[in-house]
Amino acid sequence: MQENRFVIKNAPFLRGKEDIKSIMWTVVVALLPTTLWAIYLYRYRALTVILSCIIFTEIFEMIFLKIRGVKNVFEKAFDGSAFITGLLLALNLPSTSPWWMCAVGSFVAMLFGKHIYGGLGNNPFNPALIARVFLLLSFPSIMTRWTTGVNLTAQTFATPLGMLKTQGLSSVSNLDYLKLFFGFPIEGVGGGSIGEISEFAILIGGILLIFRRIIPLIVPLIYISTVFVFTWIFNIIDPTKYASPFFHMVTGGLFLGAFFMATDMVTTPITKKGKIIFAFGCGLITSLIRLFGAYPEGVSFAILIMEAISPTIEKFTKNKKFGE
Amino acid sequence: MAKLYTFGKSGVLPEERKELTEDKKIERFEAKDLIFLSINQHIGAPAKSLVKEGERVLKNQIVASGEGGVTSIVHSPVSGEVVQIKSMVFPGEIKNDVIVIKNDFKNEKVLGTEEKREFKKDKEKFINEIKNGGIIGMGGAGFPTYVKMTPPKDKKIDLFIVNAAECEPYLTNDYRVMLEFGDEFLSGISLILDNLDIPKAIVGIEENKEHAFEKLQKSNSDKRIEFKLLKTKYPQGAEKQLIYALTKRVVPIRKLPFEVGVIVQNVSTVKAIHDLITFNKPLTERVLTCSGKGINEPKNILAPIGVTVSQIAEFCGGIKDNCRYLINGGPMMGKPFSDINLPITKTTSGLLFLTDEEVNIEEENPCIRCGRCLSVCPMGLNPTYLKEASDRREYEKMDDVLDCIECGSCSFICPASRDLASSIVKGKQKYSKYLKRGK
Structure with missing residues (x-):
């Protein structure tokens, strides 16, 4: 008799094709234009930073997965999530960053950004941003050593x-x-972090993610427009003191943050209304820091601050039920 | 191209896989020597057996009947002898009494005529016949039809909707019924409109069944009946979503369709009502789809209620060696069977024999909060939140589980392969018990 040959699992028996891996690796692909442009501009320096960050992040990911007793360490380590963290961290660093600083950043990202909270899905802050801010506060001079690119002096x-x-x-x-x-280099002007030099390259990847329905258009749209409107208002009030909104569009980490970090699934609100509030808050804080803060740039801080209140935003932005 | 009706942006698009059986004519499957009739085929109070072991029963004779406001009646599809009343375990560890009847192949019957009978318009008699005919919702839920047809007196019903969406993949039984029993189906709708004094009917058919849509539209002569094509999307046939898609009427949360003046019935139910009213035939047989790559000859079958899975499998050329899943119903909401000796019931719209190639349930991963479950949920719930709350029995966070329609869209879309729907369904039971305990 073959009576008990059947597997008992729960409905639905059909499942969609998209999985964590396909989502994560698509994000990696979306970061490729930015990454390749960085390597073209900063050559071996960018390559060193990118490779160090990715390799160390993956190594620490495996170590912490092992320590946490997770099964299939190798498979989990290459689900793409740690790879993205490593790559995003690299794109948030200056091209002159030494490899050991990348290692420290990767360690912080994986331990204090991710695994201390219970790993993938449980971290309240974007691990790459935690690491970047940690490095900015620990090594302020290395973290602000900007070169112009191509010119490899x-x-x-x-x-x-x-x-x-x-x-x-x-x-x-x-x-x-x-x-x-x-993102063409300008003589005498620092290019910033290696991933933020070309808004155009970021936009290409961002559009891919929007079309693949991995990120919602609304988040980068609201984030960027909030910065635009806010800086525009001040530009109108006093054009001799405040830069044009277009200047704010094409400088700093706004696009990288808006398309690839404010859209992080794990650390931002899950509801649509929540996402809108989150993006608006990011835009507001970014503008405030840029216009009135001590730091020239505020994207990392803005996103981290909004991530801190993300659970609260989520709580107050429940979806409307059908028939309610 | 006609306008396509649908229920908004939620829902999912599973592969349809209807090509296995959609062009296969319904084949009649005659009862074998043993029939197994569960006394609990419907929603509501289970019926009680009215027969004893050793007793002789006739075809169409009532063998089990329930008491109370919501219950139903079971008839024998054959004449023969009651050989045993035993308990069988159905999916979900539910134990039901099953009346086992040995078929004497004499086909001696009590009800049912070959000739049409005249039925004079009479609402009360009509609903009573439906109750005594053992008719329940045959789309899968099994809600007793007479209850649906008796809304509170202050609710005026102005629209009858036929649920012909058949949005579950694989299933083609409703489609075949509409193609092959089109006249009976249409006459069933007219009978319902006549007797319940409803001015209008809409038949909602998914786009992938356009053939049936066109055929019915051509042969229909009742001006009260309108046909509307629905977008092929899951769960287009969920009652509230279907009503909204066709009429833009929104059934208020935790209320029934009569609140917006609508009664909904499934295709097979309408056909069963026709058979009952016109030929005095109680519900003892149904059309079901037997499909999947794990069965040798996928078919649409007209089978007596109470025949076993193994008998049907044999009729369909036998189960293949690589068949790993046996499902009663569609692949999205159906129940897993482990035992091929279980019988089909009035709600068995399909029997699916699936292989590992067709079922892709992966190991559960942590939630990455991508929000896909929220955007596909047709009820606007937060499935990942409700799953966590249900698994941890956090009752104060669980109230929304009662609004879940169990369609499984959340589990389907989840990139982390989380069993959201089944956790929430279990949460529903836990929460209902908690409420009954009085908090």
């Missing part, structure tokens, strides 16, 4: 946002916004 310069903060509006008034948008 070690000479460093301030980024446009840094110039604006310390030297005033006149120092950035001649910058070519289109060059900044496409």
